Amino acid sequence: MSVTAKGFDEKARGEFARIGTTRIRRGELLRHPVYTRFLHWSVAIFFILSLLTGFAVYSPWLYRWLTPLFGGGALTRFLHPWFGLGFEVFFLLQFVNWFVPMAWTSADSKFVRRLKEYATNTDVVEPEDTGFFNGGQKLYFWVIAISAVLFLITGILMWFDHVFPRISVAISYVVHDVAGLVMLGGFIIHIYEGTAHQPGTFRSMIDGTVTDKWAWTHHPAWYRAVTGRDPRESYEREKRRQAERQDVIESFEREEDAGERPPQIRTPPKP
Amino acid sequence: MSNPRTFQIQEISAHPGPIPGQGTRREEAVCKYIDVTTCIGCKACEVACVEWNDHPFRETTFDDTYQTMPSTEWNYWNLIKFAEDEHDGNLMWLMRKDQCMHCEDPGCLRACPADGAIIKYENGIVDFQQDNCIGCGYCISGCPFDIPKFNLKTKKVYKCTLCSDRVGQGLEPACIKACPTGCLHFGTKSDMVQIAGLRAKQLREVSGFANAGVYDPASIKGTHVIYVLHDINNPERYGLPKDPVIPPSYTIWKWLAKPTGLVMAVLGIGAVFFHRIVYGPKLPQPAGPEIRTGPREEIEAGRKEQP
Numbered sequence: 001m002s003v004t005a006k007g008f009d010e011k012a013r014g015e016f017a018r019i020g021t022t023r024i025r026r027g028e029l030l031r032h033p034v035y036t037r038f039l040h041w042s043v044a045i046f047f048i049l050s051l052l053t054g055f056a057v058y059s060p061w062l063y064r065w066l067t068p069l070f071g072g073g074a075l076t077r078f079l080h081p082w083f084g085l086g087f088e089v090f091f092l093l094q095f096v097n098w099f100v101p102m103a104w105t106s107a108d109s110k111f112v113r114r115l116k117e118y119a120t121n122t123d124v125v126e127p128e129d130t131g132f133f134n135g136g137q138k139l140y141f142w143v144i145a146i147s148a149v150l151f152l153i154t155g156i157l158m159w160f161d162h163v164f165p166r167i168s169v170a171i172s173y174v175v176h177d178v179a180g181l182v183m184l185g186g187f188i189i190h191i192y193e194g195t196a197h198q199p200g201t202f203r204s205m206i207d208g209t210v211t212d213k214w215a216w217t218h219h220p221a222w223y224r225a226v227t228g229r230d231p232r233e234s235y236e237r238e239k240r241r242q243a244e245r246q247d248v249i250e251s252f253e254r255e256e257d258a259g260e261r262p263p264q265i266r267t268p269p270k271p
Numbered sequence: 272m273s274n275p276r277t278f279q280i281q282e283i284s285a286h287p288g289p290i291p292g293q294g295t296r297r298e299e300a301v302c303k304y305i306d307v308t309t310c311i312g313c314k315a316c317e318v319a320c321v322e323w324n325d326h327p328f329r330e331t332t333f334d335d336t337y338q339t340m341p342s343t344e345w346n347y348w349n350l351i352k353f354a355e356d357e358h359d360g361n362l363m364w365l366m367r368k369d370q371c372m373h374c375e376d377p378g379c380l381r382a383c384p385a386d387g388a389i390i391k392y393e394n395g396i397v398d399f400q401q402d403n404c405i406g407c408g409y410c411i412s413g414c415p416f417d418i419p420k421f422n423l424k425t426k427k428v429y430k431c432t433l434c435s436d437r438v439g440q441g442l443e444p445a446c447i448k449a450c451p452t453g454c455l456h457f458g459t460k461s462d463m464v465q466i467a468g469l470r471a472k473q474l475r476e477v478s479g480f481a482n483a484g485v486y487d488p489a490s491i492k493g494t495h496v497i498y499v500l501h502d503i504n505n506p507e508r509y510g511l512p513k514d515p516v517i518p519p520s521y522t523i524w525k526w527l528a529k530p531t532g533l534v535m536a537v538l539g540i541g542a543v544f545f546h547r548i549v550y551g552p553k554l555p556q557p558a559g560p561e562i563r564t565g566p567r568e569e570i571e572a573g574r575k576e577q578p
Contacts, residue, residue: 197543
């Protein structure tokens with residue numbers, strides 16, 4: 001990583017933070033600053049456009065469904081490389097932005113070994129050494145990084161396929177497809193994990209914040225790093241508090257049901 | 272390009288579903304037979320091709336041979352290739368009319384991702400439909416003979432049509448009509464193969480060309496343009512590939528792995544959907560308190576999984 005790239009990244013972060021806003025309320029933590037969010041959605045938009053235009057040409061079964069979205073086959077073919085180039089440019093910026101936290105550690109190797117436990121929701125909270133990104137996120141990031149390089153090389157060969165030799169186009173065709181399919185697989189999992197599977201995650205890319213609860217549940221080591229508190233202790237304390245609150249509510253309810261107390265408007269106790 | 276209704280269509284590029292009217296009409300396979308041994312390199316066929324297809328004049332390239340230009344172009348579909356060939360101490364001046372071979376298994380059609388941009392008729396003619404062409408150029412890399420050519424202005428690909436517009440009206444292709452020596456023939460595939468076989472036999476037995484034979488490569492299930500060559504064992508001497516092949520990325524990969532990839536994507540979306548249903552969400556912990564005591568528990572216990 002060159003110094004200029006890092007310097008550019010820091011300058012961009014500062015500039016975006018100055019223009020944009022991220023409101024952090026009580027019980028919340030800053031997860032993604034404005035610049036990161038901007039990059040993520042720029043990459044996402046260009047990726048989705050590339051995916052749709054690419055899949056239009058990829059399969060005869062999708063050709064007639066997807067080409068009308070972009071104004072016909074010829075225009076789809078014309079736009080795809082430009083969408084791809086947009087993806088490449090913004091992903092390069094995001095690569096610079098995320099290169100440091102995406103470094104692979106022993107905790108990530110452990111994540112990959114325990115993938116089955118992760119996927120079957122065995123653990124209530126993640127292992128304590130799970131940092132800002134977990135192994136799955138890092139894996140997806142590096143898959144995109146490798147795919148982006150492959151897309152760029154094979155894409156240029158196919159963009160100017162009337163110039164490059166026949167064999168290079170024929171090989172690129174397969175490599176481009178495989179990279180696209182692998183990325184599509186990761187993309188499906190990425191959207192699922194970020195929305196339906198882990199409620200409370202999507203807001204981190206919209207508002208930029210997550211709740212404390214979310215942080216100690218999914219990224220305990222990061223929680224420890226930013227708050228200085230022990231994630232396990234915070235979790236246990238919150239659990240105790242919740243149980244205490246529940247006890248109070250239930251005792252009120254019992255008294256009410258037994259007629260020992262006149263019915264009243266139930267207001268939850270202040271946290 | 273011709274009206275696709277002229278002939279019965281046999282194959283359509285990137286076309287899901289049935290081909291309209293396929294197999295309802297019988298059509299003879301047509302064929303152009305070129306006897307290179309009687310070609311005098313007069314280029315009448317080149318001119319006839321340019322005239323009939325109303326192509327604009329284009330610059331020629333002089334490269335110390337009689338050849339008009341190095342290869343066929345988007346608006347120059349018919350080119351006689353001149354080769355000065357030294358073999359066993361003999362110099363031979365080989366002339367071969369180069370154009371689309373109209374393969375029985377066309378690589379261009381296999382490679383094409385645009386529905387209906389390349390069609391093959393029952394009679395064997397492979398025709399580009401520029402209206403449906405998206406200009407991706409995959410056909411260029413799919414062709415074993417380097418025939419389809421890209422037009423940078425229109426962003427479409429063009430090639431010889433075997434004069435499908437003339438053939439549809441019962442006429443022979445323009446190049447055949449122009450040939451003064453009778454080295455070009457046009458008719459049904461079976462007739463042409465027979466005549467070519469006779470000519471090859473004559474060359475072997477009478478003219479002393481022991482290796483003369485018919486070029487109709489089986490690796491692409493034969494072509495609808497066949498040659499009689501004086502040395503069939505080395506078609507490279509004429510600039511023809513011995514065993515032309517379509518890149519496996521357009522045969523094996525495209526027709527096997529592509530649908531597989533698509534099915535995998537659909538299954539992937541289904542998998543995450545049902546994963547959510549079966550395993551539930553990962554909520555920030557501690558999630559809502561679980562039921563321990565009280566009337567609600569009794570209600571839940573009496574429920575026995577019934578709504």
